[in-house]
Amino acid sequence: MFIKRQLAIIVMMSMGFLALSGYFLNFSVLREFTDRDAPQWYMIIAGFAAFLGCLNLLQLHIQKVVNKQKNWQYSIFTLLGFIIMIVFAFVYKNVDTPWGPHLKDENSSFYWMYNFIYLPLASTMFALLAFFVASASYRAFRIRNFEATLLLISGVLLMLGRVPIGAIIPWWVVVIMYVSFLFAMIASKIKNRKVFFISFICVNLLCLFLGFQLEWNTSTPLFLLIPSIQEWIMAVPATAGSRAIMIGIALGIVAQSFRIITGRERSILGD
Amino acid sequence: MSNLKQYIYFLIIPLIILIIYFLNPFDVFVDGNQLSFVSMLISCFMIEYFIQKAKSGEEIYMRPIPAMKAMEEAVGRATEMGSSVLYVPGIQGLDEIDTISGIIILGHVAGMTAEYESDLHVPCCVPIVMEAARESCKEAYLKKGRPDLYNDRMVHYVTDDQFAYAAGVNGIMLREKPAAVFYQGKFYAESLILAETGNSVGAIQVAGTGSSSQIPFFVTACDYVLIGEEFYAASAYLSGSSEMIGSIKGQDYVKLLCMFFIGIVFLSSIFNYFGIFVFDIMSLFKINIIN
Amino acid sequence: MERFFTIFGSIDRRVIFLLIGLSVLIPLIKPDWVELPIKIDNNTQIVYDSIADLNEGDRVLLSFEYGASTKPEVHPMAVAVLKHLFSKGIKVYIVSLWPEGPIMAKLAMDEIIASNLFNIEDGKDYVMFDYKVGGSIVIKNIADDFRGIYKQDYNKIPIETLPIMQGIYNVQDFDFVFDFSAGVPGNAEWVQYACDPKEVPLSSGCTSIMVTDAIPYVESGQLRGILAGMPGAAEYEKMVYEYLSNELVNNNKYINQNANIDKGKAFARMSAQSVAHLLMVIFIILGNLSYYYERRKKG
Amino acid sequence: MIFNFEIIGVWVLVLMTLCILSYLYGDNPFYKISEHIFVGVSAGYVFALVWWDQIWPNLFGRLFPEYVGAGFEFSPIYIIPLILGIFMLFRLIPSLSWLARIAIAYIVGMAAGLKFYVYINSNILMQIQNSAIDLSKSGGEIFNHILILLGVFSALVYFFFSKEHKGTVGAISKIGIYFLMIKFGASFGFAVMGRISLLIGRFEDLISYSSYQYNYATPIILISMIVILGIWSFQSSETKK
Incomplete structure (x- = not known):
């Protein structure tokens, strides 16, 4: 059927073209549309879809309760929470503020639910990440190869360098870190273990001796201060990486948008 | 696609569009957005060129991911x-x-x-x-x-x-x-x-x-x-369709162009510093989203 | 030794969770057990200097783009920046692009007023606006036509009647923009849609996770420094604290002489943060050692 | 003993916070309850916001300005999103459900058009512009700048799809990966910092609610929860046996 299939694709292509040309054509109506109305319309359409979402949610959990599926008891809590919120949003507001602004009135029932149930749940869920990040880094920051080593070094330096503890790490620890890193890189080249360890210790001692000679304890050079190393990592290699990713993402989006506007990528419309 | 057709599609048409754009008859186009327009046009035609090329049956290597x-x-x-x-x-x-x-x-x-x-x-x-x-x-x-x-x-x-x-x-x-x-x-x-x-x-x-x-x-x-x-x-x-893969190749070339321009801007800023030429390429790249 | 590390490698992750929890909890309950000096990051210094360079009577636009879930990180920055601005007699304009923004802005202003440090008046020294839907579109509109989008302030007073609003028509009428952000829309949108094209100096305080995305803008100068997460907030608090104590002695006319200055929230939290980071690094090192032994055992 | 709505609220708040935190012990009834409450409450919350902040003022406020009074003028063009929105609802009628496709097509097309322009500008052209170097700066800064450029170049080479990563291209792309990895490490480090900060915020709340003023909400709930959890895990291990 033409109308069922092709119409949607035509709408997609022409909307893409229209939205894009709004930036270049000197018609105020079109400009107004791309600047203001087009995103607003998205919100409105998405708002209508929200009805579908809520119906889906109700259907899913009611089914679960009715059919007594596994863990059905918990679905009652979901349904209760949802219905209470809807009642406080549309039926009972407990304050004199008009409908709508009452959502943000500190004395309304809706705000009470928001403040004492929704907020703590959301922020605790967010804070749970602190624990996950710990177990993730414990497992993930392992020296499997050179790339993983870089990930680890820049991560650890950042963690230390950004908090006060980084500033009190003395220069000689950093010297030993540098030497260890250097030896870790050339480890595969030196076969003899004894030679490796002796030279490792010798180089360390040499560097420390040099440090005392140059009086690094009184005036530590910047490259031996964790916070400064951290600043440099942020300013240089991390910036380069961010920039490349930014450009890459933009190119990906440009190509994807081009495919959509020219009607080549249409599987999203079920075609 | 024959060579002549290719030239018409990917050189003449964009050129005509550009000429119309810069002549700006009846003030149809917004002023101050030229750079965006040109780069958009170039990237579109570049991607399209490789899509057509792929469509006409050219083998394209794709790095496995x-x-x-x-x-x-x-x-x-x-x-x-x-x-x-x-x-x-x-x-x-x-x-x-x-x-x-x-x-x-x-x-x-x-x-x-x-x-x-x-x-x-x-x-x-x-x-x-x-x-x-x-x-x-x-x-x-x-x-x-x-x-x-x-x-x-x-x-x-x-x-x-x-x-x-x-x-x-x-x-x-x-x-x-x-x-x-x-x-x-x-x-x-x-x-x-x-x-x-x-x-x-x-x-x-x-x-x-x-x-x-x-x-x-x-x-x-x-x-x-x-x-x-x-x-x-x-x-x-x-x-896996040839059209789509062609578009990725086109995207690669747009990337190459980006790198080229990064180099140009870098070099020209050095030349500017030494006064070898005075053209300030930065002013060209100063974009204006709002205009 | 070797056995210890192999056992450690197969440790239950709940033990790690418990230790992390304690490492945060103990310094919070007993803050004087660990006290550490705070070193100022370069980017924080740039932010401080940019604001310190502003003159009396300048206008600064503050944008609140965070909510309750990211409040611990960003809120202390907002309070410290407000203190810094008011102590210099700068006019403050507050907008919000997140639904929770006005609530946060209100909390910050309440804290400032409760501290009784400054003699400030709503509508004269500062003005607040309600949340506007639309994200980057709102930023665009602020850049072009401020009055087109904001007709009245937070207290529903028409802006034509507000003395502080005289001469404010678009973003170029502000001397500085400061953005507190925790996501999208945030500082990237301010750079792209308003401050870079209109050449208005912009600075930002944001959550830690946003920093690496924002840093290209800092490096290119489109952002004047950045306050990065809670440590950034603590550093800024420290600088403002020192500045205020100094000004109090110098009889700054904007600061009440009988008020007492507090150090700020983030400052006190830094020891918990430090200990947790240190513990994390120790975990990483131990994890690697056990990984090393595990691999050696397998050959 | 103080008793009012705020105190009840605080008790609920502490209970909810601890229920979520109990997930760290493992999946358990407390967590399941709080998770399900969270899903329901947040769906209701978002729906209320969508209606009262979006559809009501932005759509009906423009179609019936006098009745709604959201400060907009009458704009008949907003009939179109209304129609598209209703198309969306036709999803519920199988024979007309294809109409929803048109609404989706509108959104997809519009997004493609808008993002195309925004990303070319903000991510590509702006970054090209930033690569200009200022030679009047110090030697170290110039070195850093060149290093950044090299990093950007090599990382972009990594993203080439139609070139095999072998020989020179392979070597350069390898360097590119190194830069990307450093960036990811830095992001990770910052994320650790941010998450810990949020946890600190949460714990501060819990600590402040453990005072007499709030009837010792935190310690009482915490202890009773630990006891119940202990009994629960003992029982469930019994049944497993």
Whole structure:
């Protein structure tokens, strides 16, 4: 059927073209549309879809309760929470503020639910990440190869360098870190273990001796201060990486948008 | 396509457009947006050129991306183990290209699950994404000749809120123990909660996102990751049609052009400093979104 | 030794969770057990200097783009920046692009007023506006036509009647823009849609996770420094604290002489943060050692 | 003993916080309850916001300005999103469900058009512009700048799809990966910092609610929860046996 299939694709292509040309054509109506109305319309359409979402949610959990599926008891809590919120949003507001602004009135029932149930749940869920990040880094920051080593070094330096503890790490620890890193890189080249360890210790001692000679304890050079190393990592290699990713993402989006506007990528419309 | 036709399409037409644009008859075009227009035009025609070239049958080499091969593997393993495939299309609306890409990839994954006859489960964060995802899945099952396996309950809505969604999907993972989990779309802070939980239930995880700050978490907790640009190219890669692959090649050339311009700007700023020539290329690259 | 590390490698992750929890909890309950000096990051210094360079009577636009879930990180910055601005007699304009923004802005202003440090008046020294839907579109509109989008302030007073609003028509009428952000829309949108094209100096305080995305803008000068997460907030608090104590002695006319200055919230939290980071690094090192032994055992 | 709505609220708040935190012990009934409440409440919350902040003022406020009074003028063009929105609802009627496709097509097309322009500008052209170097700066800064450029170049080479990563291209792309990895490590480090900060915020709340003023909400709930959890896990291990 033409109308069922092709119409949607035509709408997609022409909307893409229209939205894009709004930036270049000197018609105020079109400009107004791309600047203001087009995103607003998205919100409105998405708002209508929200009805579908809520119906889906109700259907899913009611089914679960009715059919007594596994863990059905918990679905009652979901349904209760949802219905209470809807009642406080549309039926009972407990304050004199008009409908709508009452959502943000500190004395309304809706705000009470928001403040004492929704907020703590959301922020605790967010804070749970602190624990996950710990177990993730414990497992993930392992020296499997050179790339993983870089990930680890820049991560650890950042963690230390950004908090006060980084500033009190003395220069000689950093010297030993540098030497260890250097030896870790050339480890595969030196076969003899004894030679490796002796030279490792010798180089360390040499560097420390040099440090005392140059009086690094009184005036530590910047490259031996964790916070400064951290600043440099942020300013240089991390910036380069961010920039490349930014450009890459933009190119990906440009190509994807081009495919959509020219009607080549249409599987999203079920075609 | 003959050479002459190629010239007409990819040299003459853009030139004519440019001439019209710069002559600006009747003040049709906005002033101050020239650079954007030119770069847009160049990138469009460049991509189109390679699409046409690919269409006319030219072989195009595509570097293999392990994460894409892994998708099929993951679905296969889920079938073997008799458990389901979970697909998470991100938490943003349909007005983000990331989500759109995620839904397109979902179409391909749904095709695989239809073929392998494994269960697919798509919890959505935004109702409108749910509708688009349903459309895409239904079609994929139809195309593979298995409309009987599809039902609307596969794709369902959880909730719009970021962390409530994360909690909900977490629950699904903990209690259903899927063997393969896909994260394709736009993610924010919840990425780590999801990826860590998926890891703890022992699923094969394939992630793809354009949110650069979340990539590290996927890199550390998932088995395969599509990083940044790879994610947007994945849908074209997976479709395997010559048109799509051509567009990726075109995109590569736009990238080359970007690098070229970075070099030009860099060199010209050096020349400027020494006064070798006075043309300030920076003024050309000063963009103006608002004008 | 070797056995210890192999056991450690297979440790239950709940033990890690418990230790992380304690490492945060103990310094919070007993803050004087660990006290550490704070070193100022370069980017924080740039932010401070840019604001210190502003003159009396300058106008600064503050944008609140965070909510309750990211409040611990960003809120202390907002309070410290407000203190810094008011102590210099700068006029402050507050807009919000997140639904929770006005609530946060109100909390910050309440804290400032409760501290009784400054004699400030709503509508004269500062003005607040309600949340507007639209994200980057709102930023675009602020850049072009401020009055087109904001007709009245937070207290529903028409802006034509507000003395502080005289001469404010678009973003170029502000001397500085400061953005507190925790996501999208945030500082990237301010750079792209308003401050870079209109050449208005912009600075930002944001959550830690946003920093690596924002840093290209800092390096290119489109953002004047950045306050990065809670440590950034603590550093800024420290600088403002020192500045205020100094000004109090110098009889700054904007500061009440009988008020007492507090150090700020983030400052006190830094020891918990430090201990948790240190613990994390120790975990990473131990994890690597156990990984090393595990691999050696497997050959 | 003080008793009012705020105190009840605080008790609920502490209970909810601890229920979520109990997930760290493992999946348990407390977590399941709070998770399900969270899903329901947030869905209701978002729906209320969508209606009262979006559809009501932005759509009906423009179609019936006098009745709604949201400060907009009458704009008949907003009939179009209304129609598209209703198309969306036709999803519920199988024979008309194809109409929803048109609404989706509108959104996808519009997103493609808008993002195309925005990303070319903000991510590509702006970054090209930033690569200009200022030679009047110090030697170190110039070195850093060149290093950044090299990093950007090599990382972009990594993203080439139609070139095999072998030989020179392979070597350069390898360097590109190193830059990307450092960036990811830095992001990770910052994320650790941010998450810990949020946890600190949460714990501060819990600590402040453990005072007499709030009837010792935190310690009482915490202890009773630990006891119940202990009994629960003991029982469930019994049944497993």
